[in-house]
Amino acid sequence: xxxxxxxxxxxxxxxxxxxxxxxxxxxxxxxxxxxxxxxxxxxxxxxxxxxxxxxxxxxxxxxxxxxxxxxxxxxxxxxxxxxxxxxxxxxxxxxxxxxxxxxxxxxxxxxxxxxxxxxxxxxxxxxxxxxxxxxxxxxxxxxxxxxxxxxxxxxxxxxxxxxxxxxxxxxxxxxxxxxxxxxxxxxxxxxxxxxxxxxxxxxxxxxxxxxxxxxxxxxxxxxxxxxxxxxxxxxxxxxxxxxxxxxxxxxxxxxxxxxxxxxxxxxxxxxxxxxxxxxxxxxx
Amino acid sequence: xxxxxxxxxxxxxxxxxxxxxxxxxxxxxxxxxxxxxxxxxxxxxxxxxxxxxxxxxxxxxxxxxxxxxxxxxxxxxxxxxxxxxxxxxxxxxxxxxxxxxxxxxxxxxxxxxxxxxxxxxxxxxxxxxxxxxxxxxxxxxxxxxxxx
Numbered sequence: 001x002x003x004x005x006x007x008x009x010x011x012x013x014x015x016x017x018x019x020x021x022x023x024x025x026x027x028x029x030x031x032x033x034x035x036x037x038x039x040x041x042x043x044x045x046x047x048x049x050x051x052x053x054x055x056x057x058x059x060x061x062x063x064x065x066x067x068x069x070x071x072x073x074x075x076x077x078x079x080x081x082x083x084x085x086x087x088x089x090x091x092x093x094x095x096x097x098x099x100x101x102x103x104x105x106x107x108x109x110x111x112x113x114x115x116x117x118x119x120x121x122x123x124x125x126x127x128x129x130x131x132x133x134x135x136x137x138x139x140x141x142x143x144x145x146x147x148x149x150x151x152x153x154x155x156x157x158x159x160x161x162x163x164x165x166x167x168x169x170x171x172x173x174x175x176x177x178x179x180x181x182x183x184x185x186x187x188x189x190x191x192x193x194x195x196x197x198x199x200x201x202x203x204x205x206x207x208x209x210x211x212x213x214x215x216x217x218x219x220x221x222x223x224x225x226x227x228x229x230x231x232x233x234x235x236x237x238x239x240x241x242x243x244x245x246x247x248x249x250x251x252x253x254x255x256x257x258x259x260x261x262x263x264x265x266x267x268x269x270x271x272x273x274x275x276x277x278x279x280x281x282x283x284x
Numbered sequence: 285x286x287x288x289x290x291x292x293x294x295x296x297x298x299x300x301x302x303x304x305x306x307x308x309x310x311x312x313x314x315x316x317x318x319x320x321x322x323x324x325x326x327x328x329x330x331x332x333x334x335x336x337x338x339x340x341x342x343x344x345x346x347x348x349x350x351x352x353x354x355x356x357x358x359x360x361x362x363x364x365x366x367x368x369x370x371x372x373x374x375x376x377x378x379x380x381x382x383x384x385x386x387x388x389x390x391x392x393x394x395x396x397x398x399x400x401x402x403x404x405x406x407x408x409x410x411x412x413x414x415x416x417x418x419x420x421x422x423x424x425x426x427x428x429x430x431x432x
Contacts (some may be wrong), residue, residue, distance in 0.1 A: 026338070034338045040403055042368050043338035115337060118414050153414045154337035185410070218414045252417065256410040 003038035007047040014056055014136070014165070017049050022138040022161040025049045029072060029111030032103050052108065057165065060084060069167040071110025075099075078109060087171045089282075090178035090196060094125040097182055099189035114164045116219065118153045118254065119190040123220030125180055126167070127212030128196040134166040135159075143168075150219040176200045176208075179278035181271040182215075185258055191215040192259050193267040195247065197275040199230065201283050206230045209243075211275075216253050216268050223247040226272065235280070244273035285400070287375065287416060290393035291424040295431045297379045300390040301355035303431055304377065313426040315419050326350065330364065336415060341368040341404065355379055360396075369402025392424070 009025070011017040021027060025047035028034060037043040051057055052072045059070040060081050067088055069078065078084060079095040098104055098112075098121050112122050113133065126146045133144050135158060149156050158164065172178070182194035193215040200208040209230040214220040229243035248268040253261035293300045303309045307328055311320040318331040326349040334341050345364025352358045362373045375396020382389050400412050408415075 037338050037407075040407055042404060042407065043340060045338065117337075119410065152418050153411065155418070188410070190410070218418055254414045254417070256413055258410065 001039050001041060003035075004041060004044045006038075006045055008050065009047070010050045010053040012054065014054055017051060017054060018136060018138045018161070018163070020047070020049045021163065024160075027051050027114075027163055029114065030074065030106045030108040032099070032107040032111070033115050033117065034111075051110070051163065057110070062087065062171070065171060067169045067171060069109055069169070071163065071165050071167075072108045073110075075104035075107050075109070075112075076101075079104060088129070088169050090125050090129060090180060090198060091169060093178070094121050094180045094196060097121055097180060097184075097191075097194075103189065109167055110164045113149075113167065114156065114158060116150055116154050116156045117190070118218050118220075119185070119188075119192070119194075119215040120220075121180070121182065121191055121194055121214060123150055124191070124194045124196040124212040124214035126169070127220050127222045128178070128198045128210040129169045129212075130210065132168040133164050134168065135162050136165045137162040141165075147222065150221075153218040155219075172198070172200070174284050175202065177279040177282035179275045179282065181275040181278065183259075183267050183271060193264055193271055195268060195271045195275045197272070197279040199276065199279045199283070201280070204234045206233055206235060206280075211247060211272065213247055213251075213268060213272070216248060216264055217251050218254065221251075223272070225249055230276065235276070240273055240276050244269045244276060247272040285398050285412065285416070286396075287373070287398050287420070288393075288395040289417070289420065290391055291421075291428075292382070293390045293392055293424070293428055293431055294388065295390060296388050297355045297381060297390045299431065300379050300392065301358075303427065304379075304392070305349060305358070309427070309430050312430060313423050315422045315426075320347070326352070330362075332364070334366075339368070339404070339408075341366045343371065345371070351376075365402075369400060369404035371398065371400050373398035394420075 026045040028048045029051045057070045057072040075095045075098045085092045131146045178198045180196045182191040185192050196212040198210040209227040211223040211226050226243045226246040248265035253264045255261040307320045311317050316332045316334050320330050323329050328347045332343045343364040343366040348361040350359045357378045364371050378393045
């Protein structure tokens, strides 16, 4: 089907874009979710502002001991970034697991995060990384943590007229290992369940563990009970199983044609165990 | 699709039963409700606008209340349709004081069946369950804030 008529603006600067968004236009940041919805006429925005034409929003750089990623960095640009591969391999691994080649070429990290699909891949990794998001409005700028940003299905703390301008992630040292493991839904490429793990060891003891889970419930979350079960241990295979079993504990799991709530919870535990093992094995 | 769950409302069962059938309060609590007007005994016409991510759609339908047994239970029958799909639902709501017997609190438990069809169901199958839960939670949160 063909989308309903809409206005399209390709602004040159962020200020110009924010000005248009303040008057009710909708941002377009790759369009891998929005455009199909418009073609099916499930969505009919009157005015789209294309953020990908703003050069200042497309970057991946290191500054102040952290990594800064501009909103319109595509999944492919993240997947293939030498800087991220070296300093934040969890993000490159997660980007490489998204959708298909076409989606990775067009889709952007800012678009995916702001859309907040409950089954999107990035939010699991960004929870595990304790990422920060810089949000800009026409007259405002604020920084929100990943833990506070994702509120519910497709619901974030973004206000109308505000955009996600930058993602900030930490640089981990060599004693940290990470891994992202997902069960893919083959038709859409989305995660039925995805688990991102980030562990640090000190003399073989886990000194720090962060686990992000996506696809299971209405928004990605940190599995803190599982993190605590790992910390302070030199984890045996049994310890890993026990910790993994905690990732879905107390979670109101969703169900659909592809996976019932119970099966999703089971998948979460299985993929958490795989991700923990793989993350530990990558510590050099 | 089966829908079930429960919610604690911060009012006594008699009051909870009353507000759950008060069109003026329901119209404010239902996410996206634009109007709710009585068209017969225990029957209402409803207009709602659903906004979710980029999706937006208008729905028109009817809400009917049956099998009333104040203040412990009633049945809610909803049907609505719009350009992007349709929705039918039938559910039983049970109201009871909490086990601990705290005064001024009601446990509302609901159990029912819902069918969603049309374009939104064909494309959004994987999202219906989560969306339904979110809307029910929003409804009760708003209701709880209006109940006091």
